[in-house]
Amino acid sequence: MAAKPQVRNAPDAGSAPEDREKHPVDETLPPLKMLTSGLQHVAAMYAGVVAPPLIVGAAVGLSGTELTFLTGASLFTAGLATFLQTLGVWKIGARLPFVNGVTFAGVAPMLAIVDTTENKADALPVIFGAIIVAGLLGFLAAPWFSRLVRFFPPVVTGTVITLIGVSLLPVAFGWAQGPNPKAEDYGSTTFLSLAGITLVVVLLLRRFTRGFLKQVAVLVGLVIGTLIAIPFGVTDFTPVTEADIVGFPSPFHFGAPQFALAAIISMCVVMLVSMTESTADMLALGEIVDRPADEKTIAAGLRADTLGSAISPLFNGFMCSAFAQNIGLVAMTRIRSRFVVACGGGFLVLMGLSPVAASLISVVPRPVLGGAGVVLFGSVAASGIQTLVKAGLEKDNNVLIVAVSLAVGIIPITKPDFYHAFPETAQIILDSGISTGCVAAVLLNVVFNHLGRRQDDDDVTAPMEPGDEISGSHTAKAAHAH
Secondary structure (H helix, E strand, O other), X not given: OOHHHHHHHOOOOOHHXXXXXXXXXXXXXXXXXXXXXXXXXXXXXXXXXXXXXXXXXXXXXXXHHHHHHHHHHHHHHHHHHHHHHHOOEOOEOOOOXXXXXXXXXHHHHHHHHHHXXXXXXXXXXXXXXXHHHHHHHHHHHHHHHHHHHHHOOHHHHHHHHHHHHHHHHXXXXXXXXXXXXXXXXXXXXXXXXXXXXXXXXXXXXXXXXXXXXXXXXXXXXXXXXXXXXXXXXXXXXXHHHHOOOOOOOOOOOOOOOOOOHHHHHHHHHHHHHHHHHHHXXXXXXXXXXXXXXXXXXXXXXXXXXXXXXXXXXXXXXXXXXXXXXHHHHHHHHOOOXXXXXXXXXXXXHHHHHOHHHHHHHHOOOHHHHHHHHHHHHHHHHHHHHHHHHOOOOOEHHHHHHHHHHHHHHHHHHHOOOOOOOOOHHHHHHHOOHHHHHHHHHHHHHHHHHOOOOOHHHHOEOOOOOOOXXXXXXXXXXXXXXX
16 A cells, blocks of 8 residues: 555656656657647637638638738648647646637637738738737746736636636637528538537437547537438538648738737737636636646746737747637546647648648538537636635625626637627727636735725625525525624
């Protein structure tokens, strides 16, 4: 009995015992499982990576060839940023199963930059210059920003994790309705049925299979859903037939970066929003993989985010940030190895270097992605609820923090035009429910649990059980809770 701890701690123990004592985050998996699980991460976040460059590129007026190039560049730089985050260099990288890609927070301000740039050919160089400056400033600010971690107790992190999941669910619902919101068949029974079938396939695989097949249920569901969609004419193989086999995102393809003050300020605001969301994502992922993210981990993770963002424009990519949908995949599959995600980063780099490879995942119909997204994003919200269970919600103060923060965070989801009268720069922050909910939770936690704290602030109001009388038993229960 006593010999086991000695073997556990012996630095020169055999490889098998040493591997068993590794934290799941640092474990390496068998090659096939590593590859398929990594590909599953790519499938979960592919649409989120390619959407921003497609939107911005179309606004600039790029040709189909140039749009393909810009999309490939975003995949390539997302892979590089994922390497930084998962494998780490020096004090850079959280070394958690964290996928990085193009942040949606930058889409609106980038479109504003395009609109205000007289010569559209200069729009992308101006955007790239602003991202480089914002990334470098964010890199320098990362150590100070990370010190805010002490203001993220379970009542805050649980609220933010729940908001991440809830905020992502509308994305899945949008995917389920079809690829083009302006099309007549958007939201048709065909699209919704395909989403529903994919969801059912994933659920059946999770319920009735075991081991490896259960863990890659989302990937298998996407393949089956895509095959089922073929007879309905929804699966488009055109991107595969038209894509080049090899293509490298040559540096500064659209011109040398230009530095405009207004654009720089706008992207610096986006960087602050991105750093706030990444902090919340790291805290969420730390809880899910049982390696809580401390101040040092968050600082390293933010350095990876910001440095990845600063490097991306060199290869014609945009600002990078953590992808919350992949946190849902980790929560659902319980595959916590960061090397699996690094493998996914390798796939992203290869797809960036090979447009035809990138086009393979683009074949998956949007409704099929939507069906799988319901499971992925719902898992994030469920993880947040699990964290809230540990947050001490029997305390009135914590109930108020959660109630108000969730309400504030849900505003942009339920009323997207709620802040339309505010300045455009303010809308960048206010339109992100994750950011506003996170800020609200942190501020309310400081006010209720830190400032002017008194002994009676810890009073607990125990919830009434069914059948309790208003007088007597409930009062006694509350008193007992002290």
